[in-house]
Amino acid sequence: MALLAMAFVRRSEVNAQSVSHPRAAKRNSSLKKSPDVAPASVPWHFNARGVVETPDFAMNHPAAGGGIRLTIQAHCLGDRQWIAEPIWGCLCGHLPHDGLQPHTGSIVYQSRSEAVEHGLDTGLGKIRQQLGALAKTPEWRQKVQAVETWATEAIVQSRENDETLILHGTTVIDLCSGGLGGFGLGLASLGAEVVLACEIDPEARRVYQRNVKPRDIHHDLCTLDGTKLKCDILTLGLLCQAFSTAGKHQGLADPVRNDVYRHSLRLAGEIDAKVVIIECARQLLTHDGGADAEVVLNTLMRAGYRVQHRTLNASGFGLAQSRERSFIVATRLGLPVDDIMGYVFPTEQAPTACVEDILEHNVPHSIADDQFVLHRVVPTERQSSLIEVGLLKTVKTQRLLDAQGYRLYSAKGLGAALTATGGGRATCTGVYLVNGKARGLTPREASRMQGMPEWASHHQTTSHALKHAGNAVAVPVARELGRQLGNILSRRS
Numbered sequence: 001m002a003l004l005a006m007a008f009v010r011r012s013e014v015n016a017q018s019v020s021h022p023r024a025a026k027r028n029s030s031l032k033k034s035p036d037v038a039p040a041s042v043p044w045h046f047n048a049r050g051v052v053e054t055p056d057f058a059m060n061h062p063a064a065g066g067g068i069r070l071t072i073q074a075h076c077l078g079d080r081q082w083i084a085e086p087i088w089g090c091l092c093g094h095l096p097h098d099g100l101q102p103h104t105g106s107i108v109y110q111s112r113s114e115a116v117e118h119g120l121d122t123g124l125g126k127i128r129q130q131l132g133a134l135a136k137t138p139e140w141r142q143k144v145q146a147v148e149t150w151a152t153e154a155i156v157q158s159r160e161n162d163e164t165l166i167l168h169g170t171t172v173i174d175l176c177s178g179g180l181g182g183f184g185l186g187l188a189s190l191g192a193e194v195v196l197a198c199e200i201d202p203e204a205r206r207v208y209q210r211n212v213k214p215r216d217i218h219h220d221l222c223t224l225d226g227t228k229l230k231c232d233i234l235t236l237g238l239l240c241q242a243f244s245t246a247g248k249h250q251g252l253a254d255p256v257r258n259d260v261y262r263h264s265l266r267l268a269g270e271i272d273a274k275v276v277i278i279e280c281a282r283q284l285l286t287h288d289g290g291a292d293a294e295v296v297l298n299t300l301m302r303a304g305y306r307v308q309h310r311t312l313n314a315s316g317f318g319l320a321q322s323r324e325r326s327f328i329v330a331t332r333l334g335l336p337v338d339d340i341m342g343y344v345f346p347t348e349q350a351p352t353a354c355v356e357d358i359l360e361h362n363v364p365h366s367i368a369d370d371q372f373v374l375h376r377v378v379p380t381e382r383q384s385s386l387i388e389v390g391l392l393k394t395v396k397t398q399r400l401l402d403a404q405g406y407r408l409y410s411a412k413g414l415g416a417a418l419t420a421t422g423g424g425r426a427t428c429t430g431v432y433l434v435n436g437k438a439r440g441l442t443p444r445e446a447s448r449m450q451g452m453p454e455w456a457s458h459h460q461t462t463s464h465a466l467k468h469a470g471n472a473v474a475v476p477v478a479r480e481l482g483r484q485l486g487n488i489l490s491r492r493s
Contacts, residue, residue, distance in 0.1 A: 050104035072119035084115035086123030111164040124454035151455035165191025166486035179204030179468030183235040184212035186478025226270030234273035240281035305330035314474035316348025346480035358448035365437030387413035420470035428466040451475035
């Protein structure tokens, strides 16, 4: 903690409510913004070159012993309007001094911590890009991991003291939390605290513990007593294998997972939560004519909730992945939801990202040129959909196979949905044409495809890391589901 205390430098205590100035009447149209934040009318914060000369807040990882320096500077423009930018570098010439002060082109966030996390993500991403292949050498990997470790602790401390976060003070229980921790990371980014997580995979538990830092963690939901538990938000990643197109389509009756489903629903009814959010494969809502979904909905309604559901695609929340998932949101009777709409689900936007946005540099191709055949012209411009450009051969028969895991996609478009157990020529990730060569995704790329922050670590073993990414809830989707709860829970009794 001493390191963190030294790393945080507050240049001035800022009351966001009091930032005003008579010269702030003219809007600065060049300011970028998050979708639900009005443009800032604060040109007086910037100098003649559009730069904030003295930001309100800074956090610093010093470059001790030849390590990597990373400084995040944040500035308050007004009520619920924060911007932040990173500065990084190393005394070693392979990573020269680089970065930005907060400026008129900075993205505006609703809280300081969200802006700071953007700065951390940007800085770490740029560090990895500039190092290229060096980032994976033992010396530089250790330096990058040191910054990651510092950033993980720093962002947690920043959130604890940031009352501008919309879920500040809110408690979460995260069941079937997974390793990447989509629900945990997404809700924690808004100020919520995970008081209990539950995950049966020990490797996933270790990664979740590092990134989310729950107050407590349990190993098996089947042995959890929900009658003694209370929280504001209960999240549950309902096992999707029995519902997805890649599974055996047995739903809640799946003999392998029946106990997990039964105890999951038991806990959803037992735990005293204000809100329950359940995520599963898209097919949950339609399996067996909707009979399984009806079981889930009735369980929640009998427990005293108003229940709504929606299918959301991760590509509509800024991710480079076509990933449709069903979400069930149950709000406790008596909470101040809209009389007609109830809980209002976040709105999907048009896809903006594509696979090339999340790629690491200098990754060797893993599939030989004679192992795939193109069947359409490869696009040269960015696309907003999944673009199949060819098929791959099976290893044994050397025949082209038109099946998931053997389809070749363009990196100019969206990616296919990650899976936890999918086979084919690139396990869990699908195969992409990158600079004319075919390969699957790396663990870091798969994590980025799920919206995992750059500062968060993944498992060092590739198979575990890809499995964790395939099992995960997309972090930005979880974040926006939580953001919609801010007003509801802030007025709770």
